[in-house]
Amino acid sequence: MKIGFIGLGNMGAPMAKNLVAAGHEVTGFDVQAPVPEGTERAASAAEAATGADVVITMLPNGEILRKVAAEVIPAMTKGAVFCDCSTVDVESARAVADQAAKAGVLAVDAPVSGGVGGAAAGTLTFMAGGSDDAFAIVKLLFDIMGQKAVHCGASGAGQAAKICNNMILGVTMIATCEAFALADKLGLDRQKMFDVVSTSSGYSWTMNAYCPAPGVGPKSPSDNEYRPGFASELMLKDLRLSQLAAQAVDADTPMGQLAASLYETFVEKEDGKGMDFSAMLPRFEKRKRA
Ligand code: NAD
Numbered sequence: 001m002k003i004g005f006i007g008l009g010n011m012g013a014p015m016a017k018n019l020v021a022a023g024h025e026v027t028g029f030d031v032q033a034p035v036p037e038g039t040e041r042a043a044s045a046a047e048a049a050t051g052a053d054v055v056i057t058m059l060p061n062g063e064i065l066r067k068v069a070a071e072v073i074p075a076m077t078k079g080a081v082f083c084d085c086s087t088v089d090v091e092s093a094r095a096v097a098d099q100a101a102k103a104g105v106l107a108v109d110a111p112v113s114g115g116v117g118g119a120a121a122g123t124l125t126f127m128a129g130g131s132d133d134a135f136a137i138v139k140l141l142f143d144i145m146g147q148k149a150v151h152c153g154a155s156g157a158g159q160a161a162k163i164c165n166n167m168i169l170g171v172t173m174i175a176t177c178e179a180f181a182l183a184d185k186l187g188l189d190r191q192k193m194f195d196v197v198s199t200s201s202g203y204s205w206t207m208n209a210y211c212p213a214p215g216v217g218p219k220s221p222s223d224n225e226y227r228p229g230f231a232s233e234l235m236l237k238d239l240r241l242s243q244l245a246a247q248a249v250d251a252d253t254p255m256g257q258l259a260a261s262l263y264e265t266f267v268e269k270e271d272g273k274g275m276d277f278s279a280m281l282p283r284f285e286k287r288k289r290a
Contacts, residue, residue: 001025001141004052006045006068007086008033011112012058014119015085015145022144027052046075054081054138061237062092069096078104083138085126087111087238090156090163090245093129097155106134107155111162112146115230123147127165129157163245166238169206170259173235174280176206180213181284190216212278221276229276236263 001024005016008030020026020038028035029048035041042048049055049072057072059065065088073082073096082100084093084107093109100107108130118124124146128135135151142149152161179202183193194216198208211217221229228234239260246253266272266283 001053002051003027003141004029004042004045004048004050004055004072005039005058006030006048006055006072007058007060008035008039009058009060010116011085011119012056014116015056015058015124018119018122018145019141024141024144045072048072049075051077052080053077054083054141056141057082057084057086059084059086059088061086062088065092065096069099073100073103073105076103076105079106081106081108081134081137083108083110083134083141085110085112087162087241088159089241090159091248093159094156097130106131106137108134108138109155109158110138110142110149111158113162113165114146119145126150127152127158127161129153129155129159159241160245163238163242166235167242167253167256167259170235170239170263170277171255172204173206173210173212173277174259174262176204177212177278177280178284180281181287184285206278210278212281220278222278222281226276226279226282228274229278232263232272232275232277232279233267235277236260236267239263 003019003024003026005026005028008016008028013036016026016028016039017036026039027042027048028039029042029045045068055072057068065084065086082105097107108128110126110128112124112126114124122145126142126146126149128151139149152158190213197203210220212222214222221227242256243260
């Protein structure tokens with residue numbers, strides 16, 4: 001396939017590389033980052049999109065996505081697919097899909113889970129929103145860049161799934177970290193805490209697969225001085241998106257709201273910026289009851 005790839009940062013570059021390695025013809029554009037080897041460099045986003053069967057975007061946020069989409073969609077061939085893999089607000093995903101529909105272009109919102117490691121290894125999970133026809137086309141590419149792709153529903157459903165998942169993740173990480181800090185103060189050995197919880201009803205991905213306590217459980221960013229991994233500021237971004245969505249549909253999400261506010265404090269007022277999101281554990285270790 002002929003693919004236009006816009007946004008070749010930490011995630012986009014390895015994803016594009018995997019498409020090139022699988023034999024696809026990729027033309028890339030980024031305002032800053034260099035294009036990866038094997039990718040042709042376009043002079044603009046519109047140029048990267050011209051004549052492409054699929055245009056993939058991997059951009060920082062919804063505002064930039066809307067700007068890029070406004071430039072790119074008019075340059076696309078009718079029947080081609082605009083596939084956004086960034087994590088953005090549901091409203092932006094739906095606005096871009098509407099714009100695409102008006103131009104006779106198919107649209108898929110397909111945020112990913114799996115981080116930079118998953119992008120490099122081609123083991124991302126894609127959660128997609130859009131029509132069956134559009135999904136069928138991009139699924140061929142998701143199978144190269146990832147290990148799983150779930151068609152979640154109509155436009156916006158991919159972003160909805162992503163922010164709900166990450167709201168659970170943020171809340172669960174905080175719960176796991178505060179429980180470890182409490183266990184410390186109760187004199188409980190961390191390894192014993194892990195042995196019990198990881199096989200009891202408190203188990204979770206954050207405890208079992210990404211344990212925030214160094215030296216306990218499988219290797220995770222806590223064993224690497226909390227270098228990300230998944231940075232706290234990216235978790236804050238996703239929690240804010242979950243709260244934007246909750247406001248828009250009048251959903252009561254008290255735990256998500258509290259998680260967003262704790263990560264906001266951690267990132268903006270404390271030393272959380274640039275640290276993995278599991279660094280909430282050393283934060284709680286230092287604190288007394290509020
Ligand atoms: P990044 O900042 O490394 O990459 C974004 C790229 O977009 C940059 O290279 C930037 O120069 C480029 N860009 C910005 N404006 C542009 C424009 N107008 N035209 C062309 N290029 C433009 O970010 P990333 O870590 O690659 O993340 C990308 C998206 O993936 C984000 O939405 C993020 O939330 C999501 N995501 C990231 C991770 C992760 O672990 N990094 C995991 C899952 C999802």
